[in-house]
Amino acid sequence: MSENDVILTAPEPALDQPGKVYEAIREDIISGRLEPNARLKVADLAASYGTSTNPVREALQQLRGEGFVVMEANRGARVVAIDEAFVRDIIEIEVLIEPALTRWFVSIVTDADIAELEAAQAEIEALNFSDPQRHGQLDTRFHQLIYDRHYNRHAADLWWKHREILRAISRRFPTSLSRRVAVLSEHRELIACIRRQDAEGAAAIVARHVEGSGRHIIEQMGVAKRNGPRKRPA
Amino acid sequence: MSENDVILTAPEPALDQPGKVYEAIREDIISGRLEPNARLKVADLAASYGTSTNPVREALQQLRGEGFVVMEANRGARVVAIDEAFVRDIIEIEVLIEPALTRWFVSIVTDADIAELEAAQAEIEALNFSDPQRHGQLDTRFHQLIYDRHYNRHAADLWWKHREILRAISRRFPTSLSRRVAVLSEHRELIACIRRQDAEGAAAIVARHVEGSGRHIIEQMGVAKRNGPRKRPA
DNA sequence: ATGCCACAAATAATGTACGATCTGTTCGAA
DNA sequence: TTCGAACAGATCGTACATTATTTGTGGCAT
Numbered sequence: 001m002s003e004n005d006v007i008l009t010a011p012e013p014a015l016d017q018p019g020k021v022y023e024a025i026r027e028d029i030i031s032g033r034l035e036p037n038a039r040l041k042v043a044d045l046a047a048s049y050g051t052s053t054n055p056v057r058e059a060l061q062q063l064r065g066e067g068f069v070v071m072e073a074n075r076g077a078r079v080v081a082i083d084e085a086f087v088r089d090i091i092e093i094e095v096l097i098e099p100a101l102t103r104w105f106v107s108i109v110t111d112a113d114i115a116e117l118e119a120a121q122a123e124i125e126a127l128n129f130s131d132p133q134r135h136g137q138l139d140t141r142f143h144q145l146i147y148d149r150h151y152n153r154h155a156a157d158l159w160w161k162h163r164e165i166l167r168a169i170s171r172r173f174p175t176s177l178s179r180r181v182a183v184l185s186e187h188r189e190l191i192a193c194i195r196r197q198d199a200e201g202a203a204a205i206v207a208r209h210v211e212g213s214g215r216h217i218i219e220q221m222g223v224a225k226r227n228g229p230r231k232r233p234a
Numbered sequence: 235m236s237e238n239d240v241i242l243t244a245p246e247p248a249l250d251q252p253g254k255v256y257e258a259i260r261e262d263i264i265s266g267r268l269e270p271n272a273r274l275k276v277a278d279l280a281a282s283y284g285t286s287t288n289p290v291r292e293a294l295q296q297l298r299g300e301g302f303v304v305m306e307a308n309r310g311a312r313v314v315a316i317d318e319a320f321v322r323d324i325i326e327i328e329v330l331i332e333p334a335l336t337r338w339f340v341s342i343v344t345d346a347d348i349a350e351l352e353a354a355q356a357e358i359e360a361l362n363f364s365d366p367q368r369h370g371q372l373d374t375r376f377h378q379l380i381y382d383r384h385y386n387r388h389a390a391d392l393w394w395k396h397r398e399i400l401r402a403i404s405r406r407f408p409t410s411l412s413r414r415v416a417v418l419s420e421h422r423e424l425i426a427c428i429r430r431q432d433a434e435g436a437a438a439i440v441a442r443h444v445e446g447s448g449r450h451i452i453e454q455m456g457v458a459k460r461n462g463p464r465k466r467p468a
Numbered sequence: 469a470t471g472c473c474a475c476a477a478a479t480a481a482t483g484t485a486c487g488a489t490c491t492g493t494t495c496g497a498a
Numbered sequence: 499t500t501c502g503a504a505c506a507g508a509t510c511g512t513a514c515a516t517t518a519t520t521t522g523t524g525g526c527a528t
Contacts, residue, residue, distance in 0.1 A: 018510060073481090096331060291509090
């Protein structure tokens, strides 16, 4: 067995429906259970998920198409390496897309939408980062309220895909105090701009929000690297 | 055999290397040989490409991940429907991304780069749209000179993917005279801005360029639809 | 004794074949 | 005409064969 192989403790029992293997592998990748750059051997995965090799192979191909997995001919698949450059790249794209989506949202927003945003934000503030996992869900939902309504499915899907990746990375790192403060205040400012129909202001805040998020993640990745690589940060 | 099935004339002989089936199907999709919404039956495709079903299945999964194919469980795959909304969506994304890539290019451009751009543009003007296929290649190369150098591989890849789709669609339609004039003048303006290090000007022109391209394609799609759907427009 | 090349066995990806299961349709009876 | 069961067609899963790459071993020259 070589340096970094696939080790999944539980031979998760019987997920039969088509497409389930795909979701399982994908979830294992973005949740970090399958580490970046880990080799993905079809036989091992098939054993882990309790199926034969074909579903695994097809799942890997789909994941390759989505960019979660890189493959070399006759040399198999690996989990894509998610490094600082990777994060920077998708953040740069989001800095362009999210303000545009937000601007449009301002033009179609209703009172009910704003109420939902405020409810989501209230939950986030009530939780106050005590449960990082849960915070990630809530934060995603907050922004999803804004983006999911957009007519441009391509843009919204792109956002969602990037979001899942970033959320998976963030899960491994703590959120600095300054970042927590910034997140809360930026959310509040965003809601305020939306309410007063200030599209440009909202777009500017979102751009700042995304940039800040990216900067924070990259900083945390740097810290983790300097402290030496380890499986599970305390 | 139902309304729209896969009909490929030649049972193209023996493409053995791994990944070749994927490229063949992909090429058949973006070139329009496989029409939008056509059903993709693995057995038929396997016969067409002279392999067994498994390579085809995996190729389809990868194409699904890339968004060229949509699949329903137990109901197989279809070529994604490329309609006006589809084009509008990716154009909207490109209007955001391409100016950003261009802005950065202006900041790192060398004399040699500009010379290459001018050479490409000279070829385009010499050809003067007499061969649409070739024009598509040249135009792609022109913009590729600008985007391929960017450090953000995600953004550049996204551009490339969108570019291929748009090029495949454009191939089916003629280019209006007004569009031809606009393309040439915008290219020239772009080079001028780049030379005088006017990043904002270049970005603005690119935005206009992309928007105009999208508008033109959508108009042509509308014309084709009103004239009744047909396989090969004269 | 050490380093390097050639060759052989193991490991894993890729391709082929077949059976099971699901979906849509058609034919027949109420 | 409508409901239902049998049939056909295609997808999805399993098992197996083939091919490529890697690894380990042994011999040979330095």
